[in-house]
Amino acid sequence: MIKYPTLENKATIGITAPSSGVGPHLHPMLNRACSRMNELGFTVVCGKTVRTQDKAKSSPARTRAAELNEMLQDDSINMIIPPWGGELLIEVLEHIDFENLKSKWILGYSDISLLLLAITLKTGIATAHGPCLMDLRGEITDNTTGMWQAVVSTKTGESVVQHSSQLYQKEWNSDNSTPSIFHLTEQTSWKIVSQSSVKLQGRLLGGCVDCIRHLIGTPYGDVRHFQQHELSDEPIIWYLENCELNTADLRRSLVHMKLAGWFNHCSGLMFGRSSNKPFDNYTAEDVYQELAEELQLPVIYDADFGHVPPQMTLINGAFAEVEVSEGKGTLKQSFI
Structure with missing residues (x-):
């Protein structure tokens, strides 16, 4: 049976970079994205991996995995949204503690989709393929992309409908x-x-x-x-x-x-x-x-x-x- 996480109002979102992080020249963009989450009523907690990037990854595999494991097991963090995808998320899979994951939404796509699919296949916990954090930094969000919040706020036993974009x-x-x-x-x-x-x-x-x-x-x-x-x-x-x-x-x-x-x-x-x-x-x-x-x-x-x-x-x-x-x-x- 599939286990669906729930996202309540005023939830805390953990930002971690299990694939690529954000280099210093793009920190203003990252700050805007975090501010948008605050404006939506969320509390944002950024891990140390988010603001670093070198050699095609935010940090070494064990460092990325440790931060991800910590957020996955932290009851005070209700959802995880990486800044974006990248290239080498596959390096962290062998270090993830799948047996002790808490049921919470992870949202993203591109390289993040490898993490999402692995978690669902290994644990039966539903995961969300959709926009990453950096896609949500705009003052205005189109109706298609903006449905992410309604989808992950859907309760177990309920349904949500989306329509193709214009x-x-x-x-x-x-x-x-x-x-x-x-x-x-x-x-x-x-x-x-x-x-x-x-x-x-x-x-x-x-x-x-x-x-x-x-x-x-x-x-x-x-x-x-x-x-x-x-x-x-x-x-x-x-x-x-x-x-x-x-x-x-x-x-x-x-x-x-x-x-x-x-x-x-x-x-x-x-x-x-x-x-x-x-x-x-x-x-x-x-x-x-x-x-x-x-x-x-x-x-x-x-x-x-x-x-x-x-x-x-x-x-x-x-x-x-x-x-x-x-x-x-x-x-x-x-x-x-």
């Missing part, structure tokens, strides 16, 4: 300073391989393919055990997004997941928007088409999550009902 951000432009962090200019359209509409039901699992693929074959990526013991063999809806892989590497990674049995008892797949670099005229649409044909499952793509904002907040372990029609998508998550 617009998305084509490219990052840090020189264009506005009250909103994202500059949403392009028309959003959720797409389906070879279908005009689709309805899916199942338990959500997923994350950034670049990162979570490395859990295959480790003690932290036993999807079959999780499905049998926590989900009683309920079907899974996989949500996946690609940060930097070219399409050939994306294809290799998805085949690896398939061969490892990750897509067994799957009711469908969702892919978030991505820059998806083609390789030798091999496009992301080709990858999605091949996967849909091989698995004989619906494949949705260009959905609202991942590295092309804005993004919904998706809960690993939640029961999801997904509907897509005429480019619009609806996601209902039930905490049951």
Whole structure:
């Protein structure tokens, strides 16, 4: 059975950097993000790893793990939000005390999604794939991204509904300073391989393919055990997004997941928007088409999550009902 954390009003949020930290030149940005959390009524506690960054990580693996373990076990901290993703979170997994984790939300994406998926698979505790702290520093937050708080405030036994965005951000432009962090200019359209509409039901699992693929074959990526013991063999809806892989590497990674049995008892797949670099005229649409044909499952793509904002907040372990029609998508998550 999935265990859903609860987030109360005026909760304390712990900020730690199990992957990348924030270098000195970006501390003003970090300060703004912490201030926004205070304005929302939260108390913020920043760990020492947050304000350091060198050699592709905030600090050595044992240091990062120790701070994360401390926050995970501290009853006074109700939720953990890393500043952002990074590259080497996988180094901390072997040092995490999974047996003594307290049930609390962890929110993030990119490299953080590896931590989220590992925790849910190992413990049955739901985790939240959504914006990191630095995405929430704006004076104005769009409706899609801003749903993070409503989602993690949902109680066990209740449901929350999110709708596809109206617009998305084509490219990052840090020189264009506005009250909103994202500059949403392009028309959003959720797409389906070879279908005009689709309805899916199942338990959500997923994350950034670049990162979570490395859990295959480790003690932290036993999807079959999780499905049998926590989900009683309920079907899974996989949500996946690609940060930097070219399409050939994306294809290799998805085949690896398939061969490892990750897509067994799957009711469908969702892919978030991505820059998806083609390789030798091999496009992301080709990858999605091949996967849909091989698995004989619906494949949705260009959905609202991942590295092309804005993004919904998706809960690993939640029961999801997904509907897509005429480019619009609806996601209902039930905490049951």
